[in-house]
Amino acid sequence: MAEKRVEVEYLTRVEGEGSLHITIEGDQVKELYINVFESPRLFEAFMVGRRFDEVHRIASRICGICCVAHQITALRAIEKALGVEVSEQTKKLRELLALSGLIQSHALHFFFLGLPDLVGHESLISMASEYPDVAKYGLFLKKVGNDLTELLGGRPTHPVTTVVGGFTKLPKQQSLQEFKKVLEEAKGYLEKTAEFVSKLEIPQFSRQCEHVALWAENHYAVNEGRLRSTEGLDIPEDDYPANIEEWHEVHSNAKHTRVVGRDELLVGPLARVNISFDALSSFAKEVANTLGFKPVDYNPHSQHLARIIELAQFIDQSIDIIDELKLKDEKPVEPEPRAGEGIAVTEAPRGILYHHYRLNRMGFVEWANVTTPTVHNVHAAEKDLLQLVPKIANKPVEEIQRACEELIRTYDFCLSCSVHLTKLP
Amino acid sequence: MAKPKVAIFKFASCGGCQLQLLNIEDKLLDIIGAIDIVYFPMGKSENLEGPYDVGLVEGAITCAEEIERIKKVRASCRILVALGACACYGGIQSSRNWMPQRELEPKVYEHWEALSSTKCFGIDEYVPVDLHLHGCPVDREELLEVIKGLLMGTRAYLRPHSVCMECKLRENECLFLKGIPCMGPVARAGCGAVCPSNGAPCSACRGPANDANVESFVESLKEMGIPDEQIARMFRRDASTAKPFAKVVSMYG
């Protein structure tokens, strides 16, 4: 029987370096794997021996796009290991900081990496001439995220004000108030984006799998919450290691995760919107309505829509926090070095992010483990492809390839993040 | 004048330096108007093969395949720019260079025998580099200046002196004099002293300043009561392969 091979040597419009390999015989997939060929950086190894106050700055360098999420997750895990309780103000500011990172990353992915697929362009650069307004919305929304990160963190990428126990420098209340105007303006652009996207054709493809996200009572969980899933998982973050395990599939180079006793999981914007739809702001629900989105949605392409819905949510949530904040001058809590272990799970732009550290009595890292959203999602994406490819196996290779690439891009993989965990067979 | 053909390459890194280009939101469309980005896998799907006028390289060299690849990249670019701390000095992952690979690899990889991971260096360990743009991440303003320099055929003015200069110009309270070990006096500027301006000590991500007097600085750290192991850790960060820094790490680590 004739064999078809789909070989994507370098997945484009994806952060990091990965490739896709599919061998098809008739309408059967003989082999399929996503390979991450990012070079090994060995983060968990060189984090060992660093002091508690350096860890979040090093973790930040795992990923330039979701650096904020890595910082906050590392800080929370380290603080738990040290028994440091931060103030309510710090928690609020960290949530605002996390939201800024989420806005930036979602705007980057949706407009720069994802949307070109939906409108038949190879990049935002080429798209900008046909849809200058949409490009403008995208740049504006991305800048909103970056500017807010800069306002709180000193700069957009690898912010500098975060420390164990709090912040080295606080923003001015007035600057935050003024920023609200920008956020309000962003809502207008978001409405227009939703209208634009509602007219686009989203590939119809559905595959039910376990969606996992952080959940909190009456709140759209970002930095803290319980882990919940569409299959009934409901656990505190400390139970993550007992409930989500790593495993290896023979045909793949990447490390995978699954829910213990079940199978692969999907994390990220779609999982979050599905699990916490009720907690969305009324504006975010309106945007969902414009986009024709209804939970629970199992189409991976709806991840694009979920990002727009979440952009609306994150902007509203940022405005709420700014309204609530009455900033007072606060110094970071001074930690006492001690032995301990800490686990933190947060919602990074691409889904749940797990950091786990063990410190010795001097407060130095003895052991570190990080599992990123992309590691969680790689297997779900492969399973999607396994279901998709037989249905389109009779089409020309280029078409199969494009469909597969487009599906992979809905996941917004961050391969730099995942690489330090890649295991070779 | 034809628009220069620009390629953006990624090696071992976090992607944050390429991202800075996209983070210049206000001028991004102007940049695209001025240069022709023909190879940029993170940002576009149609990527042309070389030769290129300018190659911006992000990331460090950490395995055998990358040594091969950076040489090909060098051969395809008329001007090669090292973009950020990883490409200039190996970045944060170069801090592992003081541990044997045989101890490092099994901490992360079960099947470490299949790895071809090497000690980690900036790209100019292997190929000649025409311009170093420092920082973790690179500064957007400096990146713009470099792009303009490339358009004009001139070398952009990138501040080669200490971070202290920029820090004082911003009238920050000196962290070092307050007893906080800050690398400002020996670190290269250009970042606008962003860390000390936000109350955080400089970590010298841009490597050593022009004529940095590292020995004298280390003396001051010792007088401050900083233990040797911490001195070694301070220099073993984003630019640990820079010669004056590497010397301190080897001496105190």
Added chain:
Amino acid sequence: MAFVLPKSELRRVIDELSKDYRVFRPVAKGSEFVFDEEGEPAMDYDTTILPPKKAFLPPEETMFTFKRETFHVEEVTDEKPVAVVGIHPCDLRALHLLDKVFTGEFVDPYYMRRRQSGFVVAINCVKPCEHGFCTSFDAGPGAKEGYDLLLTDLGDKYLVEVGSDRGKSFVDRLGLDSASSADVEKAKELVEEAARSMARRIDTHGLVELLRMRIEHQHWAELEARCLSCGLCNVVCPTCYCYNVVDKLDLGLNEGARIRTWDSCLLLEFAEVALGGNFRRERSARIRQRILHKLLHFVDQYGEFGCVGCGRCVKYCIKKIDPVEIVEVLRGGA
């Protein structure tokens, strides 16, 4: 001609000046002080991080903008003149020295305009600062000239002395009461007392001749090992005047601006010329340049010492490299 200003009225002075000027005043920044255009004046400050020369010679200044295609050049001028309130006598004398540099043989129009239109309210030092040695150069703690108004802290009020017509008309506008002779006398005593308690001093007697003989001295090499060449001493110096000039263009390479920024002779690249040539490659040569320029070459060129003893260079130096100490060592031996 002297008046009194209740301390509670200081705010009124600043408000009144703000009508016509951008008013720089010392304000607290953490445990330090800076001259700023906003904030509550902290008149009992010891010293500021950057000297008040920044009001007249900004750390970064756009001199003009240009269009390459049309060769159109447009000079950038300030909208409002500057006033400095609370300038110490040492920094005031530094302005007098900068005047020699920028308004003498070679006129710098940017600096000159700001000085001519500027307003200066000085304040005498009644308690000596930790690092200063102003008496060495007759630069403090009392101001002698160069001010529009001069304040002296008398406890609950300031003595206000008038140094110019502009100062006089401003005092008239404020409607201040005349000072008593007792007030004038008290101010004089306070300044004299402050002068007596100044612990640090450079002996300037025969200094110029001595330094000429100390150009080759082992101490410069000792300083080479110590100095970090971070350039910080230049940045905080009230009499340093070197600047760098760069052009910044837009991405279209048509419109641009010529910008000058403070420079520093301690930096390796300062004396670098084409093809990598460098007149002061050794750190020792650069340290010597800074010290000798202040204490020897400035005298040769302008007939006065180029240091005012404000003490900032030693206060902010991590290695505590101190002109007072250097001169002592150079005097001490061959």
